[in-house]
Amino acid sequence: MSSSPNSDDNGKKNPLDAMGAFFSAQVNRRKLVTTQKLAMSERCTSCGDEFPGCAHRPADRKTWMAELGPDRLRVHQVVWPGTHDSATNKIGIPFITRPFAQCQSLSVYHQLALGCRLLDVRVQEERRVCHGVLATYSVDVVLDDVLRFLAETQSEVLVLEIRTEFGREDPPDFAKYLVERLGEHLIPQDEAVFGKTVAELLPRRVICVWKPRKSPAPGRGEPLWSSGYLRDNWIDTDLPETKYESNLKFLGQQPPARDRRYLYRVENTVTPQADNPVVCVRPVTNRIRGYARSFIAEAFAKGLGDRLQVFSTDFIDGDFVDACAGVTKARVDGTA
Known part of the structure; x- marks a missing residue:
């Protein structure tokens, strides 16, 4: 009986063949990435980056909502720049595990001061922020930054999403803790909020969406919002x-944002894959990060501009904020 061409005389698979198949798959993957990067560049050239409000630059990104007028700006009109x-x-x-998990280089406070208005925070059972298996500082640091920003502004509304990271346990009594920390700033869960102006919400300025894995979800009228009010694909x-x-x-x-009673998020990010040779966040997400304005322009060209609502990115910058603020204006x- 003859042996398989991929096996030795004992019927075992040849490790060189397996190695060859692996490297072949990696080469094909790199070709696909290169092809898609080229396609994105060509797409940007063809669709451009013009859309309603594209020329707008806030006088001060820290207070870009106030600049639009709290009595004029309704919640459903906002295109929320998110991180x-x-x-x-x-x-x-630093330089060892950080490149595999870091998605922002700025602190939460500096993101908010730059104009970010939606935060995505993952926590674990000890109330530490985490991303996958890596943990960082306490969520107290996040809330301190949020409170500092609120103290320095008057009419900026923000969405704070806090969720228990996949594979982790809910922090004990976390909903109570959030309410105690954010207190009078919290906008209670109420679908009528989406039709209100910022002025009608003041002095409350935080929509806090709490997404536990096992703990009870917040209910209607409670200070926190349940996961169904911030959706994505x-x-x-x-x-x-x-x-x-x-x-x-x-x-x-x-449906159009004005008709929704929830927030819908589009994330202008791509994610490193374990079977790919490039697994650091920044070089991977940079494949799409620079095309935020092109995406908005194409959304309008396709008649989808009225559906934009939450637009999130890795490594947020001022131009990203300006684009979202421009559509809002x-x-x-x-x-x-």
């Missing part, structure tokens, strides 16, 4: 055009 894994600026060991891929197309597809399945002005 993905917001509190990871100091996660892990997470696509776990490191391929930029795949993510971009999926974001457009799922955005198109949503156009809605307030009636040009979008």
